[in-house]
Amino acid sequence: MVKAFLRDYPTEARLLLVVLAIVLFLSLASDSFLTLVNFTSLLNNTAVNLIWAVGLLVVLIAGGIDISFAVAASVVQYVAVYVFEAMGGGNWAIGFIVAGALGIALGFVNATLIHHFRIITIVVTIATFNAFFGLLMFFTSGRFLYNLPDWWVDRIIIFERQTADGTWAELTLPVAVMAVCLGATWLLINRTTLGRQLFAFGDNPEGARRLGINIALMQFLAFGWMGMMAGIGGLMQVNIVQEVVPNALIGRELDVLAAVVLGGARLGGGRGSVLGCVLGVMIVALTQNGLNLMGVSPFAFKMVVGAIILIAISASNLSFARRVRPPVGGWK
Amino acid sequence: MSRLVKRLRATYGDDVLGLVAFLLLVVIGFSLATPRFLSAANFDSMAFQLPVLGLLTLAMLAPIISGGLNLAIIFTANISGLTLAAILNYYGGVDAPFWAFVLGAGAALLVGAFFGFLMGAVIAYVGAHPILVSLAMMIFLRGLGEFLTRGGDISGFPDYLKPIGHGFILGVPVPLIIFAVVAFAMHVLLSHTRHGFSVYMIGSNIDATRYSGVHTQRTLTLIYTISGLLCAIAGILMLTRFNSVRVGHGEALLLVTVLACFLGGVDPFGGFGRVVPVVLALVILQVLSSGLNLLGANQHLSTAVWGLFLIAVMVLRFVVGRVRERFEKRRN
Numbered sequence: 158m159v160k161a162f163l164r165d166y167p168t169e170a171r172l173l174l175v176v177l178a179i180v181l182f183l184s185l186a187s188d189s190f191l192t193l194v195n196f197t198s199l200l201n202n203t204a205v206n207l208i209w210a211v212g213l214l215v216v217l218i219a220g221g222i223d224i225s226f227a228v229a230a231s232v233v234q235y236v237a238v239y240v241f242e243a244m245g246g247g248n249w250a251i252g253f254i255v256a257g258a259l260g261i262a263l264g265f266v267n268a269t270l271i272h273h274f275r276i277i278t279i280v281v282t283i284a285t286f287n288a289f290f291g292l293l294m295f296f297t298s299g300r301f302l303y304n305l306p307d308w309w310v311d312r313i314i315i316f317e318r319q320t321a322d323g324t325w326a327e328l329t330l331p332v333a334v335m336a337v338c339l340g341a342t343w344l345l346i347n348r349t350t351l352g353r354q355l356f357a358f359g360d361n362p363e364g365a366r367r368l369g370i371n372i373a374l375m376q377f378l379a380f381g382w383m384g385m386m387a388g389i390g391g392l393m394q395v396n397i398v399q400e401v402v403p404n405a406l407i408g409r410e411l412d413v414l415a416a417v418v419l420g421g422a423r424l425g426g427g428r429g430s431v432l433g434c435v436l437g438v439m440i441v442a443l444t445q446n447g448l449n450l451m452g453v454s455p456f457a458f459k460m461v462v463g464a465i466i467l468i469a470i471s472a473s474n475l476s477f478a479r480r481v482r483p484p485v486g487g488w489k
Numbered sequence: 490m491s492r493l494v495k496r497l498r499a500t501y502g503d504d505v506l507g508l509v510a511f512l513l514l515v516v517i518g519f520s521l522a523t524p525r526f527l528s529a530a531n532f533d534s535m536a537f538q539l540p541v542l543g544l545l546t547l548a549m550l551a552p553i554i555s556g557g558l559n560l561a562i563i564f565t566a567n568i569s570g571l572t573l574a575a576i577l578n579y580y581g582g583v584d585a586p587f588w589a590f591v592l593g594a595g596a597a598l599l600v601g602a603f604f605g606f607l608m609g610a611v612i613a614y615v616g617a618h619p620i621l622v623s624l625a626m627m628i629f630l631r632g633l634g635e636f637l638t639r640g641g642d643i644s645g646f647p648d649y650l651k652p653i654g655h656g657f658i659l660g661v662p663v664p665l666i667i668f669a670v671v672a673f674a675m676h677v678l679l680s681h682t683r684h685g686f687s688v689y690m691i692g693s694n695i696d697a698t699r700y701s702g703v704h705t706q707r708t709l710t711l712i713y714t715i716s717g718l719l720c721a722i723a724g725i726l727m728l729t730r731f732n733s734v735r736v737g738h739g740e741a742l743l744l745v746t747v748l749a750c751f752l753g754g755v756d757p758f759g760g761f762g763r764v765v766p767v768v769l770a771l772v773i774l775q776v777l778s779s780g781l782n783l784l785g786a787n788q789h790l791s792t793a794v795w796g797l798f799l800i801a802v803m804v805l806r807f808v809v810g811r812v813r814e815r816f817e818k819r820r821n
Contacts, residue, residue, distance in 0.1 A: 284799040291793025463629025
């Protein structure tokens with residue numbers, strides 16, 4: 158079984174080794190790293206990024222790229238506040254439906270432009286990134302919203318345990334939602350016909366079309382899924398920070414993209430896995446967490462993270478330099 | 490008349506004529522909407538604002554034509570500006586002698602070219618995807634800059650720098666002259682030199698280019714080195730324009746430069762794209778933002794309009810292509 162895993166998932170296997178090496182190093186370097194409290198807080202902090210990461214994964218598998226999802230999440234947060242107000246409060250069930258539906262709607266905007274006007278995904282999502290962000294900032298004037306429904310901002314603890322030194326290790330709702338999103342995405346891309354078609358479509362769109370795969374359905378599925386994850390991630394982000402700030406999430410899209418591609422999803426489509434996605438996000442999160450515990454200046458975090466990503470991609474490409482040469486016609 | 494149109498189309502291409510028509514339309518629209526649009530003050534303010542975005546867009550252009558992307562341009566510019574600021578401050582800040590500026594500018598250009606070279610070398614010799622490499626470099630440079638400045642501003646520069654950012658030579662704003670010179674140099678480099686020819690070939694088909702005897706790796710390294718150099722020029726100009734350096738200055742321009750390239754008809758897959766239409770696209774973006782500003786809108790609405798404008802242009806290109814296809818089919 159291990160052999161099969163190594164053969165079928167070479168990228169994931171290598172990443173797993175890197176993660177284990179980081180964990181080993183950090184547990185030797187810092188006493189507080191390998192503790193339940195640190196582990197749970199790490200999960201709480203990465204939940205939203207992971208939700209977005211699996212959404213982006215589906216788009217990448219289908220051969221696209223999405224720059225607009227973090228801004229779309231901000232739009233969903235802002236609109237959702239007003240929807241909940243109009244409905245007289247709302248609750249979690251309504252919250253998920255509203256956030257998911259708004260996210261899907263924004264994803265469909267991208268999919269419509271991509272499919273019906275044959276515009277390439279990076280052009281569309283850069284355009285919608287600017288359009289969504291500009292309109293959001295224009296209509297909100299950058300105003301923060303604090304007056305949110307109680308159910309939305311209350312901490313919901315799904316797991317808690319007191320550790321030996323008296324501190325509490327807790328997992329909050331976003332972690333549970335993240336787990337569901339991961340599971341659902343895994344089911345979608347591995348256990349459904351539609352999901353398998355996504356791989357075929359991403360690898361070779363023209364071939365997939367001639368096989369009779371519904372191209373429009375593929376685009377709407379990929380960007381709809383991404384939009385839904387963007388919306389749900391946005392909903393969870395508010396639960397954590399307890400406020401809605403229109404420009405808080407901008408810039409996160411590139412961090413998530415770097416982590417997902419680090420996790421083996423191919424820019425250009427047809428390859429990627431949920432496990433790789435999780436490992437990619439975890440490498441970045443573990444590095445930051447470890448540097449924090451070792452008392453490194455927070456200003457140096459990003460520098461080290463950038464250097465590690467750069468080294469990781471260099472290392473993972475060098476050993477395969479012959480095999481992963483740029484495909485005919487460039488990289489995209 | 491039709492002969493004139495035909496000759497113009499043959500000389501400049503459809504994309505340039507289309508953009509000129511757009512530009513005229515926008516200019517006429519704004520002149521009718523507000524009398525202040527066709528004023529010397531407005532033209533001066535546009536001429537001072539355009540060059541920073543323009544230089545950054547030129548830095549983005551060659552990487553896109555070669556089938557890649559350089560997401561690190563803003564932070565390369567910031568780090569270069571930081572180098573100049575540090576050297577000026579070391580030699581007395583406000584009282585720094587002129588040779589300190591020459592030394593600092595030289596060092597800034599060297600730093601910009603160095604990080605570009607590093608990126609180019611990783612892309613060319615490791616074979617990793619340019620988006621990923623430049624993304625990692627972006628995260629690294631942002632971290633490095635924040636680490637060095639602790640997130641603060643550096644200001645206090647000698648008075649003789651003011652003319653570079655705010656002065657006129659023969660009635661033309663100095664930044665515009667710098668931009669025009671660089672744009673002309675890029676035009677010559679891309680359309681009249683061996684290197685330029687190789688850039689287009691690599692963007693069309695990197696494998697075929699390699700087999701035709703072009704040293705693709707050296708060309709790729711040079712593309713990103715020059716891109717870094719242009720970023721450094723933009724960084725120096727930003728320093729003189731804003732009279733301060735902060736890491737993250739101009740961060741919002743990153744995706745606008747990509748937008749300007751696509752608007753200027755650059756093929757997102759690489760292989761096609763010219764300097765002249767890109768400069769025209771930049772002028773259109775600047776006119777849109779200045780005009781909206783005069784009408785009382787803020788920068789955020791301009792951002793939204795830029796995004797919507799790109800969508801409109803892409804949709805229009807699609808429709809025109811479709812109509813032309815039908816027309817030719819009927820003729821045959």
